[in-house]
Amino acid sequence: MAIYINKSTRVLVQGITGRQGSFHTAQMLAYGTRLVGGTSPGKSGQVVEGLPVYDTVFEAMEAEPAEASILFIPAPFARDAAYEAIDAGIKLLVVITEGIPLHDALDIMDYAHREGTVVVGPNTFGLVSSGQCKIGIMPNRFYVPGPVGVVSRSGTLSYEIVGNLSDAGLGTTTVVGMGGDRVVGLGFIDVLKEFEKDPATEVVVLVGEIGGSAEEEASRFIAAHMSKPVVAYIAGKSAPPGKRMGHAGAIIEGGRGTFASKIEALHEAKVRVAELPFEVPSLVREALGNS
């Protein structure tokens, strides 16, 4: 079992002919993802990695319907591409694009909410149900089946942690990247709810960072609704206030979103907190032992 996606999920690649789009198309195919085609305006009829290219999502859906789509579309055009996917009936939209204007993200979320489409990202590495389906840009090799569900705000840091887990013999059910922007679709709580329901997930790893209040809200949710153990790591302990540490979300403003407040909230929710990323596997083992 897994959450959101599995081996029967049919996936479309928007922006398949670009450098990133074509590279990750190959990677996703190698992982075993059921890709059904891609889009690139004006390039209908081309073939990328053996997959048909269409002008529009509607055209692609006429040829073979897909449930999910992954966006490799430059930021100025990402909102339009997201609208297109949602309007054409895509139910899970993974937005890899970085640097999408904040108000465009608000517009995307609003329309997606209205149409019942789940958005992962923007500025996410995607999500993967280990051994079944990868819709994202994470390296293939660490995502092996196991009992751990992972949800993370940052990409490479989660690769690091999932790498540590797999080195320690701990595989994953589903790994979800929420995305590093201030406004993202799936949040911690959405994903935690799914992990709580997923029979294959025995323990959840939450990878957070400074800025915003998502970790604090997740803590309250965990305390109230999670029966499964949760392990957390929060990045940004050493970050100075007022500076944006890469991610739009990672900025401590007016005393809010600090490392301390997040750790306190997690402790209150009885979450096991790792001080450093490589401590995560032992805390997971501990949690598995206890559960």
Next chain:
Amino acid sequence: MAIYINKSTRVLVQGITGRQGSFHTAQMLAYGTRLVGGTSPGKSGQVVEGLPVYDTVFEAMEAEPAEASILFIPAPFARDAAYEAIDAGIKLLVVITEGIPLHDALDIMDYAHREGTVVVGPNTFGLVSSGQCKIGIMPNRFYVPGPVGVVSRSGTLSYEIVGNLSDAGLGTTTVVGMGGDRVVGLGFIDVLKEFEKDPATEVVVLVGEIGGSAEEEASRFIAAHMSKPVVAYIAGKSAPPGKRMGHAGAIIEGGRGTFASKIEALHEAKVRVAELPFEVPSLVREALGNS
């Protein structure tokens, strides 16, 4: 039984302190409608017909929640009032107001659709479940319980027809006024579906008029999905093309929306069509006898 509203439906009056609002508040109370209060900005604390007046719909809903609201709000402010009702959680919105700009109506319908609110009107006389609840401006006396469901595009004409029915001893389950504007919330098909499901409704009377294609679409629906007999009357046989006959919807343009095309569609759907309004009761009797 009845559709949309019944004796437990709690109703709010938006614009209760105006001439129309207060007059019809008294009429609705006299009919037995469960009115719980009204709104009028800046007039919180006043009392109209024994009902409390609030500044906003939110304030009213805090005091006592309502499921439905009826709008007596001047056209330039109607969209805002509709938004307010929908945002505050009203699930059935009856818009009496005439002359609402077309694009405002589009906006209202869009938001209502999004939030799952049913809109009756604009430019409607409202709806009434006979003997239980009246949310509208129709005269009280003709709406007596019985087996006939009525849905109408025009107000006074439906009073005339319901009056004819009640004179003939035929009462009604629910009478719904769709409203005379080009864009209205509930359409024939929505209401026909409900009547088809309502055990108390044995026959349906559809009162249409020239313009648009609602009657043609209703006919196709009736042919495909209605097991109950339908009787129809269409106004505007004598109307010249290109002239707007009062209702925004009642205009024959470019050969579409003609009397002839509607009658033809209704006949194809085996609907009994009355030539003149007062022929409706005998056709209803005939339908009841057959069913």
Next chain:
Amino acid sequence: MKLYEYLGKQLFARYGIAIPKGQMVETPGEAAEAAAEYGEAVVKSQVLTGKRGKAGGIAFVSSPDQARQEAARLLAMEIQGLPVEKLLVEEKISIDQELYLAITVDGASRSPILLVSLDGGMEVEEVPAERMLRWPVNVNLGLQPYAIREICRRLGIGGGLQKQMLELVPRLYRLFRELDAELVEINPLALCGSGLIAADAKVTIDEDALYRHKELPRITEKTALELRAEELGLAFVELGGEIAVMANGAGITMATLDMVQHYGGTPANFLDMGGGADLERTANALELLLATNPRAILINIFGGITRCDVVAEAFAQVKESRGVDLPVSFRLVGTNEEEGRAVLERMGISAFHSTEEAVRHAVEISLP
């Protein structure tokens, strides 16, 4: 409110939609002057009907003299009963392809709808349904580029023309929304070289929204009486027959007219006095009714929000002040019916209970 082509084109220009060079003129002399600037030119009657081409209301000219002649001819014309009072003189454009483009409101989907066809230039009713692409627009999203690309794909429009559409369509949609249009139509939308030019313009503005568009001109196709009715806030249409008809509610008024016709009478007008009118408004409506010089009057009141006594009082007032002597057929039921009947009885009028009786009587008294 329909706008003349030249006004519609002014709006197009304001929204960045290309139009041919041209100017509105009202005399043959002005037409000659304008044509002198363009060489090959077209002179187009400005009337609010779509059939002017077939009616000979458009002329191509190659010289100022010819423009003067044609303008004189056109200004003497009536098209579908409408006198030609204004002309639009435009440079002749060389058209490679004609498209059809319109945005209007679709009652069925409760949304704006975009209509596009490659069969431009002909009457829209003549375009086969399968060659007219219909795209409902979510008002929340508006017309986004992806939708235009998808529409173009379905129509087989690619390359430069698609690019032009991606620029033009959002502008037209913005005009449609911002100016509260019921209809914006470009037919033909002319492909001239690599550019799209609006060769015609049909724009209809929602009259209910005119209050928020002080900048727009006020155009009317109404008769003097219809204008008077508009001022009074009444729905009124002149129909030219013998029986002046007033009722309360658009549907019942239409049904009353249908019945008049059914029983062999001819209605002089459609007059919906609306709901809940007071004494003054009702009196105004009755004055309007008399102004059509009918042979008889038919008043059909089903009082709901409207009070029967108010209508009866208003009638008494107008009858007295104007010394009305016309035969009247009155139907009166509903709110305050007894009081209303009492007022009429004093004038010797016995109101009917049923519309049918009232209409039959009206037809009888209207016969010469």
Next chain:
Amino acid sequence: MKLYEYLGKQLFARYGIAIPKGQMVETPGEAAEAAAEYGEAVVKSQVLTGKRGKAGGIAFVSSPDQARQEAARLLAMEIQGLPVEKLLVEEKISIDQELYLAITVDGASRSPILLVSLDGGMEVEEVPAERMLRWPVNVNLGLQPYAIREICRRLGIGGGLQKQMLELVPRLYRLFRELDAELVEINPLALCGSGLIAADAKVTIDEDALYRHKELPRITEKTALELRAEELGLAFVELGGEIAVMANGAGITMATLDMVQHYGGTPANFLDMGGGADLERTANALELLLATNPRAILINIFGGITRCDVVAEAFAQVKESRGVDLPVSFRLVGTNEEEGRAVLERMGISAFHSTEEAVRHAVEISLP
């Protein structure tokens, strides 16, 4: 991108939001001239921090001479490390009541959020939560009048002040949406007689959306190196320590810094080279890294979209061209790891597999 108060107020004026009369000046002489126009005036340091009042960055003056003196004093100040280079001289307004008004984006509700409080004038963090009204805005609807009326009701704002709010709030919201603002804040929003005046202005524009706002000024709080990083499209922050750190991904870069600190080192910077950088971009990032004059370099690459060999090649290139002799701790795993390691080996660098080892090594080599 934060805007200076005077720029924010220019935007307010463009959107019809009332501001005090005033002008931006850069010298004491200009300040005196401006103050002469207003009589009682206020001289405000233009710095991109909210604490300037407490820091003495605002002066009230009654004469041009006093304005000159205070301006000289202010222009010599630093506030929170920021030099005061510009002043805003404004007429002093007489304030009856101070409100707080802001619109920002709420990540939790994925929507804009309006913040209103009757406790204006104080630091927003000091306003008790229950006295700050928070109203999430549906971007589809925008801020409609009903919402403002409801907000006013909850705060007990009626009458004329409510009317003022009904005018002002939609204008501020329009600015927020049209200019891609992350934050618009008016604190205090001053009630002066019957009018509301924006006595301060804090406007932050989304940098990701600047490309569509050519009309807006470009303001930066960044150092020269950070600016260079911005040009290169890299996320870079100077931190002042000894170890230059580069990683790929914001989260892992932060975690690497945390580990550096944990093991007793001090980071010179935050540098996220992002994902999928090519040789040139990586080389640029490395150049930037060297410009902080560190004692040691720590490079932490977990190759996904990023290829290990590209990073190693870029490093070799820069090392050679710049003759870099600094000690380096390299961690390299992921896509094309073998190829990358081979490149490094040729330079005598043996890359670590784990971040922990790499960080520990970096701290060691950074010690004097």
